[in-house]
Amino acid sequence: xxxxxxxxxxxxxxxxxxxxxxxxxxxxxxxxxxxxxxxxxxxxxxxxxxxxxxxxxxxxxxxxxxxxxxxxxxxxxxxxxxxxxxxxxxxxxxxxxxxxxxxxxxxxxxxxxxxxxxxxxxxxxxxxxxxxxxxxxxxxxxxxxxxxxxxxxxxxxxxxxxx
Numbered sequence: 539x540x541x542x543x544x545x546x547x548x549x550x551x552x553x554x555x556x557x558x559x560x561x562x563x564x565x566x567x568x569x570x571x572x573x574x575x576x577x578x579x580x581x582x583x584x585x586x587x588x589x590x591x592x593x594x595x596x597x598x599x600x601x602x603x604x605x606x607x608x609x610x611x612x613x614x615x616x617x618x619x620x621x622x623x624x625x626x627x628x629x630x631x632x633x634x635x636x637x638x639x640x641x642x643x644x645x646x647x648x649x650x651x652x653x654x655x656x657x658x659x660x661x662x663x664x665x666x667x668x669x670x671x672x673x674x675x676x677x678x679x680x681x682x683x684x685x686x687x688x689x690x691x692x693x694x695x696x697x698x699x700x701x
Contacts, residue, residue: 608685612637643685652677657670672691674687
């Protein structure tokens with residue numbers, strides 16, 4: 539006998555109907571970025587940029603120290619928002635755009651995410667879903683925005699109650 543998991547009941551993300559334009563959700567999760575995070579991500583992605591790995595080189599550059607790999611920062615933003623915004627309710631990511639890194643992330647920075655719903659529309663091909671435009675903003679412990687990206691997601695509508 540197999541046990542059926544009711545994933546809809548476990549979902550902590552917002553359903554399409556909950557995602558009204560103008561809604562801003564601040565992540566409950568924060569993350570302090572470490573040197574190890576940066577090293578492992580850079581190694582995993584074969585990014586050998588000196589800006590992320592060579593402290594002596596960086597002393598001669600504008601930030602005077604290593605900076606966190608911006609692709610790690612981007613991935614972190616997308617990950618942090620999941621529990622509060624999209625866990626169990628996203629069917630697909632449809633695209634990313636307007637990615638910006640206005641400030642660098644340094645080792646020891648603690649990041650949280652604000653997600654704003656920019657717009658939404660019904661899906662033409664999926665009556666059980668809608669398309670939502672999000673903006674995710676990564677903010678450090680100093681209140682500085684370190685990354686911004688726009689994402690379009692195919693989001694589940696709230697399941698109908700079983701009769």
